[in-house]
Amino acid sequence: MTATLLDGQAVSRRLLDETAERVARFRDRHGRRPCLATVLVGDDPASHTYVRMKVNRSAQVGIESRRVDLPASTSTEQLVKVLHDLSTDPQVDGILLQHPTPAQVDERAAFEAIAPGKDVDGVTGASFAAMAFGSRGFASCTPAGIIRLLDAYDVPLRGRRAVVVGRSAILGKPVGMLLLARDATVTYCHSRTVDLAAHVAEADIVVAAVGVPELIRGEWIRPGAVVVDAGYNPGNVGDVEFDAAAARASLITPVPGGVGPMTIAVLLAQTVDAAERHEAS
Incomplete structure (x- = not known):
């Protein structure tokens, strides 16, 4: 092999270290930790593994996690209501809907129920528009x-x-x-x-x-x-x-x-970005 490896493990560790320092400063200034809500629908083992990894990484950098697990039978309307409630909860800074969702769920409708200011996973149409136009928002x-x-x-x-x-x-x-x-x-x-x-x-x-x-x-x-x-x-x-x-x-x-590894590190960094914007608004 002649190519040099792009080591996402090493680069993500540096970003996680920077994020932990930002979380500590945020806590000192505002008396609370940034909060990331994760929403998981169903029993897919891989999805459960991914959410568990994200919750563990959140704890490592000092971000508060709120995990919402919903049954596989959850309808689009039920999921949209959960996401709307989290979007209007002042204690939540970022929201992650783990995908894929079960087949009966309109995943796009669910994504669009997330408030753009809390879309730290960058999945809404508003976030895509921000990327396309170079305006303020959260990248995927x-x-x-x-x-x-x-x-x-x-x-x-x-x-x-x-x-x-x-x-x-x-x-x-x-x-x-x-x-x-x-x-x-x-x-x-x-x-x-x-x-x-x-x-x-x-x-x-x-x-x-x-x-x-x-x-x-x-x-x-x-x-x-x-x-x-x-x-x-x-x-x-x-x-x-x-x-x-x-x-x-x-x-x-x-x-x-x-x-x-870069995906999770960016998610947590953007959660801190969201928390800082909420406190500044």
């Missing part, structure tokens, strides 16, 4: 974590050709917006893209966010390109054929240990 956590990780390794973005493979509302689309805001030239690719290999081969930066194991072949990677694998599939396999890609790339994220 995984895309924002990717940008922080690239910055930590001094990866230049201005003028670079970036190919994003995937167009989900909370990962593919917003990471493209954030790259565009940094003056990268962005191409979105997806399941209907003709000759995906040719697009990837032209990229200085590849962001794989499609959820298909090893869809991106190593031989497609331009020598010296930066590869960010935001996919996570069973067996700790990403969306990129890792060994073959690492032989050609200059920098590459491991799976796990690359993008994932």
